Amino acid sequence: MRIAAVIAALAALAVLPQLISPYYVTLVLPAFAYGIALLGFNLLFGYTGLLSFGHALFVAVGAYSAAVLTAKLGVKSLEAIMLVSALAAVLVAIPVGLLSVRYVRIFFGILTLAFGMLFHSFLFKFYNLTGGDTGLRVLRPSLFGFAFPNLDKTSFLVGPFYYYCLGLLAVMGLVMWRVVGSPFGLQLTAIRENRRKAEYLGVRARLFCMIAFAISAFYCAIGGVILAVNTGQADPDLAYWTHSGELVFMTVLGGFAHFFGPLVGAFAYVFLKSQLMSVTEYWRFVMGAILVVIVVVLPRGLIGIAHDAWAKVKRS
Amino acid sequence: MQSSRRKVLKAVTGAGAMLAAQPYLSLPAFAQAGPLRIGIITPKSGIAGTIGECGLRGCQFAVERINAGGGIAGRKVELIVEEETNPKDSIERLRKLVLQDKVDCVQGVISSGVSLAMGPAAEEMKALTIFWDGTTQDGVNETMPHPHYVFRSTDNECEAVMASLLVVKHWKGQFKTVAGINPDYSYGRNNFAAFQALLKKFGVQHEVVADQWPKVGTTDLTSHVAALKAAKPDLVFSSLLFADLPIFMRTAHGAGLMDGRTKFAFPAAGFQHTALKKSFTPEGMIFGHNTLYFDLPNASPLQKQFVQEYEAKYKDYPHWEADRAYFAMQVYKAGVEAAYKAKNAWPSQDDIIGAMEGVKIESLGGPGQMRKDHIAEQTFYQGITTHKNRYDFPTLGQIDTMYSDQLQKPPGADFWKWIETAQIKL
């Protein structure tokens, strides 16, 4: 049943570019990017119970790595860029994680926020290296060696790049599915439920949290690369703490207790925000109000609403 | 109203899905009868919110007058305003304006970071775009050496160059030690670097005794002022331009730094001019108003009317962002009308672009033109502050006027080399 739904969703996404206008197709790309990023983020939040308010840091690492690789080092292969960016994020995740996973809950959130902002200040400050407030250019990469020189940027984005990202989302989703279903994933859940008890049972909480942290950084960086290619620029605002807040918002919007929640949340948030920005200049207020409603009334998110609706339908 | 328009557009784009592969020009004959739709991207919130607001007001003033006069080549102008936030989200707004709303022109953008990202994006989408601001010198050379669809404003360094020239002109030989307090981002860095390069060019011996880089938008400058006092500079050069500028003035005044022994040069102070009250902003400072000095004695009737209407409507006096927005709109209007006249039919986007290159217009602040390399040239106003006026903030007692060709590097040149080698008049 679930597999059928996933395949149906993937198929729908595959035919989407034929059905909707190019603008909306370009919107799906950030949805892909955030979808991948949130798969990683939710491993840490939904499954391990650690709420980070600084994960935009790793999205920014991904974006800036893509910028440095394409514009400064001339590396055009998107596969190489993604691999290097994700590894760079893991490298950054190690010291940050080591300092942070010692703590739980709220303190973890505060610390990660501080680290995210430290990175933001670093990006802003060392302008010779990072371009400062203006950021760095991200050039168009080649996909599996193909550069598509005849396509202009938008056609590239809504064509080959779209399908590349869709495939990437599917693959990374599958990998994450395996991870959360593995003994490792179950142990993370045990840590979330009761850290001390899990430790008594032999789970090495800190190590596992570290690993989850690193994996989440990996995924976020890949999301960052996609965002950077879509925008064409990596800028420090990607690392700002409110961007981290958006990651959490998206996850909870979709439903953090469910594997597919963050993916649903990513799509819903990107489209919701875009529509709101067109309709009102006070879109931040509306987004905030929506978040209040989700947190207070609908904590299981959109997936939760769907489940409840489905249960009602089944009963009647 | 907007949603029904969007529904129509969706139907049209659905039917014309093949157009996705072509440049995103406005649809031909179909759209010509209706209004000209111009997308505006400007900040509404955050630190640049007030600047975007002033710019938008200048733009709206331009549009009101244009529409009252029958529109551009007979077609009324309609604005679709989107918010400029960060590069990622602003590019998405640009895409919406170009791909979804299919606007005829995009104008706006104030932040350098956003303009650097948006330039290539607009070029790739073949969307005629006129920036109000943004783009500091160094980044542009990498991203947009020869733009076709994008038109930029004057380069930011103009005000730094002019202020530096005025420092040399008025105060050469009167100072030995120099301090800088500039916001810690590309604009501040470029300003201070240009200042030092120009001092060097004119052989002004100086020693930098303090070099401050307050975080953008910081609200506590007591430590900075204390450090400046300790360094005892003869002259302070500052490109502070946000809310931190009045705070700096007030703090410096309170600490005794404004007692006359120190000279001050503020290339971009005009952004905050009404907040800089006489009680803490002394006379005798070099003060920049960029392309619009609201109290210009021999201002054009156009400027006088604008300032009057602005003051009546918003209870405030405008600064140059309004002029930049007005300039962009006028350049577009002039280009469209010239191309229309030449072709005797509605011009294509390339016709308009061709007509815009080299076009001369009258902006709020004075005459200006668009260079062939898509960089604007305008009139700049800076001067020495005076308290002899009817306001509670200083205005310019002695006004210096310079045109962009004296302040801006010529097409194709490198900025730093130009400073070194060019014949720059004082």
Add this chain to the structure above:
Amino acid sequence: MSAFFDILLGGVFHAAVLFLVAAGLQLIFGVQKIVNLACGSFYALGAYFGVSAVAFAVSVGAPAYLFLPILLVAGLALGVIGPPIEALLRTVYRRDEAFQLLLTFALVLMFQDILRFFFGANPQQLGDMVMLYGTLSAGTVLVPTYNALVIVASIAIAFGLGAFLKRTRFGRILRATAENREMSQAVGVNVGRVYATVFTLGTVLGTVGGALVVPTAAASLDMPVELVVEAFAVVVIGGLGSMRGALIGALIVGMMRALAIRYYAELEMLAIYVVVIAVLIARPAGLFGRPVE
């Protein structure tokens, strides 16, 4: 020598401002274990409302030198937003802390537009009113009297809060509830009322802080998101929940920043993070915090 005092005073002043931003956050966390991301928003609200209140008062004829008490009253009056927000937060007390954090994040988003709606995009300032109280001078060391008042106020608030928490009955009830909510409830403490009071008190600390500082600064739209970082840094350095820690933490950050500005200006933006990381490595719970497990 006077330069030394100027720098010292600059650092202490910044510490006072930081403490005022962080105090509310620290109190609310100490008792309710809620991290209020909206602490910067409350501070900004106090600043904006303070400017409006003074401008209004002056326009109806109040003498300008009364601006300090007007600001205090304005800040205190904003305390009315405390109870409704706390009631909203109350709906998620029993749930995971993540939800509390998210709810306060929602408040940040909403406040950004609320502030813009009511006060506009232009930064709001009180002109040169700060000079009305004159300047204190000792040789060439000049300090606006108002700045000295802000320093005194924040010290008074710090010690006042400390005394309140340690010496008064309500303070003891607060600390007991912070330690063990169930136990306090069991001995008859009306935990709901305690929480509402504490939250309102924390809110007021923020709004009063913002109002008090605004004559020397400005109210601008980026304050709600910018100040959170500094508040968090101070709280991490001082230790979560410790008022004394917040004060000492603010002092360390203020002085480090002042010294960086004087001697190594490039480091200014990063000074605060350097201290945070140093403290985290040396004393993970913060200077005065208790290990949070």
